[in-house]
Amino acid sequence: MTEQFGGPPREQTIADIGEFGVIEAIRAIAPSARNGDDAAVLTQTTPNARFVASTDMLVEGRHFRLDWSTPQQIGAKAAIQNFADIESMGARPTAILFGISAPLSTPVRVVTGIAEGLWGQGKQCPAELVGGDVVSGDSLVISITAMGELGGLSRPLLRSGAKPGDTLIASGRIGYSAAGLALLERFGSPGAVPEQFAPLVAAHCTPEFEYRRGSTARAAGARSLTDNSDGFVVDIGAIAKSSGVTVEVDGDAIAPDELMCAAADHLGADPWDWVLTGGEDHTLLGSIPGEPPTGFRRIGQVVRSKFDAVLIDGEAPAHDSGWVSF
Amino acid sequence: MTEQFGGPPREQTIADIGEFGVIEAIRAIAPSARNGDDAAVLTQTTPNARFVASTDMLVEGRHFRLDWSTPQQIGAKAAIQNFADIESMGARPTAILFGISAPLSTPVRVVTGIAEGLWGQGKQCPAELVGGDVVSGDSLVISITAMGELGGLSRPLLRSGAKPGDTLIASGRIGYSAAGLALLERFGSPGAVPEQFAPLVAAHCTPEFEYRRGSTARAAGARSLTDNSDGFVVDIGAIAKSSGVTVEVDGDAIAPDELMCAAADHLGADPWDWVLTGGEDHTLLGSIPGEPPTGFRRIGQVVRSKFDAVLIDGEAPAHDSGWVSF
Numbered sequence: 001m002t003e004q005f006g007g008p009p010r011e012q013t014i015a016d017i018g019e020f021g022v023i024e025a026i027r028a029i030a031p032s033a034r035n036g037d038d039a040a041v042l043t044q045t046t047p048n049a050r051f052v053a054s055t056d057m058l059v060e061g062r063h064f065r066l067d068w069s070t071p072q073q074i075g076a077k078a079a080i081q082n083f084a085d086i087e088s089m090g091a092r093p094t095a096i097l098f099g100i101s102a103p104l105s106t107p108v109r110v111v112t113g114i115a116e117g118l119w120g121q122g123k124q125c126p127a128e129l130v131g132g133d134v135v136s137g138d139s140l141v142i143s144i145t146a147m148g149e150l151g152g153l154s155r156p157l158l159r160s161g162a163k164p165g166d167t168l169i170a171s172g173r174i175g176y177s178a179a180g181l182a183l184l185e186r187f188g189s190p191g192a193v194p195e196q197f198a199p200l201v202a203a204h205c206t207p208e209f210e211y212r213r214g215s216t217a218r219a220a221g222a223r224s225l226t227d228n229s230d231g232f233v234v235d236i237g238a239i240a241k242s243s244g245v246t247v248e249v250d251g252d253a254i255a256p257d258e259l260m261c262a263a264a265d266h267l268g269a270d271p272w273d274w275v276l277t278g279g280e281d282h283t284l285l286g287s288i289p290g291e292p293p294t295g296f297r298r299i300g301q302v303v304r305s306k307f308d309a310v311l312i313d314g315e316a317p318a319h320d321s322g323w324v325s326f
Numbered sequence: 327m328t329e330q331f332g333g334p335p336r337e338q339t340i341a342d343i344g345e346f347g348v349i350e351a352i353r354a355i356a357p358s359a360r361n362g363d364d365a366a367v368l369t370q371t372t373p374n375a376r377f378v379a380s381t382d383m384l385v386e387g388r389h390f391r392l393d394w395s396t397p398q399q400i401g402a403k404a405a406i407q408n409f410a411d412i413e414s415m416g417a418r419p420t421a422i423l424f425g426i427s428a429p430l431s432t433p434v435r436v437v438t439g440i441a442e443g444l445w446g447q448g449k450q451c452p453a454e455l456v457g458g459d460v461v462s463g464d465s466l467v468i469s470i471t472a473m474g475e476l477g478g479l480s481r482p483l484l485r486s487g488a489k490p491g492d493t494l495i496a497s498g499r500i501g502y503s504a505a506g507l508a509l510l511e512r513f514g515s516p517g518a519v520p521e522q523f524a525p526l527v528a529a530h531c532t533p534e535f536e537y538r539r540g541s542t543a544r545a546a547g548a549r550s551l552t553d554n555s556d557g558f559v560v561d562i563g564a565i566a567k568s569s570g571v572t573v574e575v576d577g578d579a580i581a582p583d584e585l586m587c588a589a590a591d592h593l594g595a596d597p598w599d600w601v602l603t604g605g606e607d608h609t610l611l612g613s614i615p616g617e618p619p620t621g622f623r624r625i626g627q628v629v630r631s632k633f634d635a636v637l638i639d640g641e642a643p644a645h646d647s648g649w650v651s652f
Contacts, residue, residue, distance in 0.1 A: 037484050137465060139463060146365075
């Protein structure tokens with residue numbers, strides 16, 4: 001808090017401490033010896049390793065709301081959606097770059113809270129925060145680049161690798177994030193949502209993510225992998241399309257659970273909408289010959305077809321659209 | 327152009343072609359087999375290589391103006407400021423990620439023009455455009471991540487590597503970008519600036535950059551390197567501070583040239599302001615024992631001192647501030 005003459009104390013803003021003050025505050029939260037020069041230098045730990053990189057931008061009001069999520073939750077979600085892309089290749093996240101454009105009136109605690117959320121996830125990989133950029137702008141925009149290491153010589157887990165006969169696999173919940181979003185839209189704030197649905201709201205603000213499942217799947221011989229970012233049918237459909245196969249999903253294996261059904265009853269909604277089109281769960285989805293790897297469950301199978309289709313219990317799903325950026 | 331009933335034809339916007347249309351248009355400009363899955367997989371070409379990464383955000387109205395620069399110039403400048411950070415480590419740029427947040431009314435040609443500008447530079451490295459993100463937002467914000475390869479086992483060129491006795495070196499012009507900015511601010515548009523000063527305006531819209539000078543300097547035994555992004559005194563001062571040395575600059579070696587002096591006369595400005603505080607030239611600045619490497623010139627020397635100072639012809643410079651983000 002900064003004392004103001006004749007007024008209430010106000011929060012310290014990024015204008016108060018300046019660009020270098022903000023950078024120092026971020027570096028104090030996520031210290032890294034690789035951070036601070038023109039670019040970060042990253043050393044690979046595994047012989048023959050390849051490097052993997054992905055980037056995402058998050059815009060306030062479009063991808064997150066400060067009245068629905070804490071800065072820490074926003075940072076954690078930003079990290080997870082990027083690390084999930086690295087894990088989806090079968091790789092291990094090793095580093096993150098954090099760019100932020102923010103109005104000068106932005107409280108310092110918003111920026112440092114986002115950094116805390118990023119670093120809370122980074123520590124789990126472990127992936128260092130090795131650099132970034134802090135600039136002023138009219139709106140709050142976060143840009144995350146995640147990088148990772150693909151050890152050894154076996155192939156990355158592309159969307160195009162699925163083969164007929166593979167078991168279709170998933171790791172994590174499907175539809176929780178969308179259910180949480182629907183509840184927030186209806187009730188207006190996390191505090192107004194009935195307590196019983198708190199896990200759904202929490203999953204929207206920061207999805208659960210288990211690290212190392214991507215590299216586990218690769219080591220176990222998985223052939224394809226992606227994450228449920230745009231909606232189940234869209235994402236599993238991308239594997240079907242890229243691989244030139246049809247995927248047959250068992251409805252029971254992805255069915256909404258009791259909590260989702262209760263929330264849907266409460267809202268008068270169809271919980272299958274959340275499952276099939278929701279996205280943002282960042283559940284890993286893919287295929288493997290034989291049994292699912294540790295941490296994954298069977299959700300169906302891959303069959304040969306010329307139609308690149310997704311079938312659920314033998315039928316084309318009624319819900320087939322997903323998240324679109326615009 | 328899209329025909330409108332009863333009105334003039336209007337430009338096709340990103341809303342017209344949608345997220346996937348924009349992504350396809352960008353991929354058509356800068357095709358890469360590494361682009362299109364959850365993350366890009368990058369293979370190193372040199373044994374024992376390390377990976378180098380840096381990111382920058384550019385905000386419309388703050389870092390660029392669409393009435394001063396073409397989208398191609400903006401893309402080229404965004405690429406150069408990121409590739410300069412990679413070259414400053416002594417590394418070779420190999421890949422770029424392109425994130426853009428833009429209002430739905432943004433013409434498609436703005437986004438594809440930026441991609442053309444990025445790719446025009448990428449081709450020179452050569453560095454592929456391997457991925458990115460396209461989202462809608464209230465303002466136009468570009469986020470670039472550049473990655474590169476640091477071949478072999480010798481050290482990266484950190485700011486902290488300068489040693490007393492080193493020759494201070496520079497490659498490229500100093501102050502041109504700031505002179506161009508001053509002209510644009512005074513005359514309001516590139517077309518209104520007197521023709522003789524066109525090279526200065528061009529240098530502001532897209533600075534000149536010679537690729538491979540960073541790796542040349544590293545191969546020749548340079549000990550420190552950075553780029554002139556925030557202003558000469560700030561950037562060369564960062565080397566002095568990080569290395570715990572004083573740098574003695576020869577004023578003649580960085581003096582404004584005839585064109586800058588003529589522009590300064592025209593504007594009633596001091597051209598030394600542009601040289602010492604201007605930034606955005608992305609000229610490589612550093613130090614090496616002995617003679618400057620190919621493409622570099624001598625601009626002074628490094629001496630031992632406890633004061634981490636920058637001296638120009640033996641005096642502390644009168645102009646010592648530079649670009650600050652906010």
